Amino acid sequence: MRRVLTTALCALVVLVACGTARGDDPSPPHSAIPVDVLVGIHYGLFLDPNPNVLTKEFTLYFNSIPDTTLGPGRYRDLFHLMYQRTSGPQAQEEMFGHAWSKDLFHWVVDTAAFSVDTTAWNTLHVWAPSLVEHQGKVYLFYAGVDATEDQSIGYATTSLLDTTNTVWDPERVQVWRASDTRWAVPDPWVYSGQTQFRDPCVIPDPDSTGRLLMFYTAHDSIDFKLGRGGLAVGVARSGPGTVNAWQDLGYYPKTLRSATSIPQLEGPHAFPVNGSNTGWRLMFTNAGTPPGENGTTTIRFEDLAPGFSVADTTPAHWGSQRFLMSYLHNDQAVFGWSGSEQLHLSGADYLAGVTAWGPFFQSIAISLMTWNGSNFTLGQPSVTSVDDVHSTARGVRLSLGSYAPDADQVRFELDTPVALDAKLEIFDAMGRRVASLLDRPIQPGRTHVAWDVGKDSGVASGVYFARLSFAGGVRAVRLPIAR
Numbered sequence: 001m002r003r004v005l006t007t008a009l010c011a012l013v014v015l016v017a018c019g020t021a022r023g024d025d026p027s028p029p030h031s032a033i034p035v036d037v038l039v040g041i042h043y044g045l046f047l048d049p050n051p052n053v054l055t056k057e058f059t060l061y062f063n064s065i066p067d068t069t070l071g072p073g074r075y076r077d078l079f080h081l082m083y084q085r086t087s088g089p090q091a092q093e094e095m096f097g098h099a100w101s102k103d104l105f106h107w108v109v110d111t112a113a114f115s116v117d118t119t120a121w122n123t124l125h126v127w128a129p130s131l132v133e134h135q136g137k138v139y140l141f142y143a144g145v146d147a148t149e150d151q152s153i154g155y156a157t158t159s160l161l162d163t164t165n166t167v168w169d170p171e172r173v174q175v176w177r178a179s180d181t182r183w184a185v186p187d188p189w190v191y192s193g194q195t196q197f198r199d200p201c202v203i204p205d206p207d208s209t210g211r212l213l214m215f216y217t218a219h220d221s222i223d224f225k226l227g228r229g230g231l232a233v234g235v236a237r238s239g240p241g242t243v244n245a246w247q248d249l250g251y252y253p254k255t256l257r258s259a260t261s262i263p264q265l266e267g268p269h270a271f272p273v274n275g276s277n278t279g280w281r282l283m284f285t286n287a288g289t290p291p292g293e294n295g296t297t298t299i300r301f302e303d304l305a306p307g308f309s310v311a312d313t314t315p316a317h318w319g320s321q322r323f324l325m326s327y328l329h330n331d332q333a334v335f336g337w338s339g340s341e342q343l344h345l346s347g348a349d350y351l352a353g354v355t356a357w358g359p360f361f362q363s364i365a366i367s368l369m370t371w372n373g374s375n376f377t378l379g380q381p382s383v384t385s386v387d388d389v390h391s392t393a394r395g396v397r398l399s400l401g402s403y404a405p406d407a408d409q410v411r412f413e414l415d416t417p418v419a420l421d422a423k424l425e426i427f428d429a430m431g432r433r434v435a436s437l438l439d440r441p442i443q444p445g446r447t448h449v450a451w452d453v454g455k456d457s458g459v460a461s462g463v464y465f466a467r468l469s470f471a472g473g474v475r476a477v478r479l480p481i482a483r
Contacts, residue, residue, distance in 0.1 A: 042333035052088030143198035184218035230257035267339035295336035295357035398475035408454035
């Protein structure tokens with residue numbers, strides 16, 4: 001259950017606002033509940049508007065919607081979160097919430113956007129949504145669970161993914177089952193006869209125009225023969241001109257339990273370097289609460305060797321698993337993620353994850369990725385932001401000039417392509433504001449701001465956070481001060 005905001009949380013989260021929260025879900029068919037994220041140093045936290053409902057598996061998506069109110073031929077841009085709702089009144093996991101936002105700060109949520117129906121393969125649960133645009137329609141792939149608790153993968157479609165006016169076509173199409181593969185085990189006794197076949201992530205096939213690739217997890221024949229539980233990542237390719245027929249491309253042996261030591265592997269997805277077709281990473285989750293897991297090694301990934309296809313499952317072409325948090329130099333922004341997603345846009349990449357291990361909320365954290373060659377960071381100690389990809393203020397940067405933890409003065413450099421009403425504030429590790437350095441309009445170009453932290457300033461040793469806020473965005477930087 002969602003925990004109470006404490007002073008310790010302020011060490012990680014600089015509050016913007018949490019939107020309207022209600023104790024009960026509104027009546028179907030649709031709702032439009034405003035929710036503002038909690039803004040942290042490297043992320044924004046999205047929470048379900050019902051405080052008794054938690055977020056779980058999700059997909060992050062972006063599109064441009066025709067909008068005649070803006071004029072003929074005009075469009076508006078929207079980010080979308082389609083997410084599994086769980087706990088409290090949604091403990092049966094029968095419904096997806098749909099949230100949309102222009103800027104990743106301010107969301108509106110339809111809590112009853114998509115739910116189970118009488119189609120046999122998804123009568124009990126709907127899990128793990130994945131959105132992809134294909135041949136003029138938006139496809140919602142997901143895992144459905146039938147009355148016997150067997151899992152399979154299918155889709156629903158819509159011609160327009162917008163807000164509460166989104167209409168899903170009535171047909172729910174089951175397209176991929178364990179029995180369709182050469183390696184996944186239907187009805188395994190180790191899972192009490194319940195087929196484990198879920199977590200689709202569907203992307204345009206980078207190697208075959210007009211086709212799709214699907215990554216998913218399933219109980220594998222290797223672990224079945226060993227008489228133990230275990231899930232591996234599989235991959236399939238849609239047939240030419242159809243999404244109703246799929247080709248089994250096998251599974252990735254390096255995701256077997258014997259290779260990862262993960263008893264319950266979930267949430268696979270793959271992404272390349274900065275929207276290219278190189279430097280692919282296959283990311284997945286050590287799910288549940290396995291022995292020895294403490295939240296620092298939940299998200300893991302493997303690197304594809306240069307020159308090979310992401311659909312190539314050859315073990316020698318994939319590196320050993322790496323821990324995301326260690327890769328990011330112990331950045332606390334990804335602590336305890338269980339399930340992650342990556343979104344690439346022109347000029348902006350985002351990485352998001354379910355904060356299942358807290359420490360304070362089970363929510364969806366969204367961060368901006370910064371690429372440096374083939375590697376990425378979430379900004380520590382540099383700036384991160386979560387804002388509108390097409391905002392005129394998107395190029396605003398907050399950086400440190402000649403920074404050293406033991407210096408007597410910290411110099412900030414504020415770069416902006418447009419005039420802004422800006423505010424630069426300093427917070428301590430308990431979230432208390434200790435200084436207000438700037439609160440005025442700034443002109444395009446670079447603005448310098450100094451903060452005196454010498455021995456006579458009264459600033460104690462510790463970790464501080466600088467936050468630059470302006471209409472449509474926030475920039476933040478972590479500042480260790482040593483005396």
